[in-house]
């Protein structure tokens with residue numbers, strides 16, 4: 001089986017069969033990661049550059065580890081400390097790197113569409129590791145794998161995505177993926193952080209009441225307030241946000257069923273999510289991080305054009 005796409009720019013471009021193939025392959029790689037020897041030769045002779053124009057902890061380490069586990073050669077580039085500060089364009093930077101015979105580019109950029117632009121101009125396979133407020137496809141894939149591991153499937157499951165929907169690429173990629181795979185979605189948060197026409201555009205539910213969202217859902221995916229992307233005041237204070245929209249232990253204690261709590265990280269503890277929830281038995285946040293490596297191995301492997309997992 002092969003992916004129908006040459007790049008992973010967004011979940012928007014994937015068909016359900018592609019998503020399923022990535023998740024199935026990730027599960028095989030997860031088995032590999034349980035073994036004493038975690039390295040496979042699948043990407044030997046493939047060179048990958050990790051091009052990070054924006055800060056990252058988890059995603060960057062996760063991609064790098066995935067590449068190493070697959071025996072790829074890797075180069076790390078971060079915009080700070082590079083010739084970008086001397087005025088070099090994105091295309092020039094990438095063409096210079098590619099002339100050193102690089103096969104794949106993993107890219108994070110604060111501009112929406114940056115990886116799509118590159119895909120039109122360079123021959124290497126591109127994996128979007130987050131572009132502005134647009135998409136973060138590998139995050140949605142690892143979120144999906146984490147939900148399936150706990151609940152068996154996505155179809156028919158109720159997922160609440162809570163918080164700063166407006167500025168979150170994680171939200172958009174999750175909305176595409178979950179709706180393609182037949183899950184039900186409710187978006188919850190303050191009206192100023194939920195785009196006005198999203199309900200009609202994506203066929204999702206919207207509520208401004210966190211209690212209602214938590215009562216409805218099987219899984220709550222809680223998102224960080226993206227203060228760095230907000231150029232106006234969208235809520236009165238972080239303290240008030242926490243009181244009205246924060247996910248708190250008292251809210252979970254009042255539910256009649258157990259729900260799963262997810263968060264892509266980094267968590268603003270005490271703002272969108274309280275510590276006693278983030279660290280509780282409800283939380284699968286560290287499972288998400290673990291699954292990130294297997295999902296990224298799957299994406300790298302499938303896009304590298306090899307035929308079957310060398311597990």
Ligand code: NCD
Nearest residue numbers: 058059130136224264265266
């Ligand atoms: C997310 C991102 O960078 O989009 N984090 C991540 O990749 N784990 C979410 C965030 O920054 O809040």
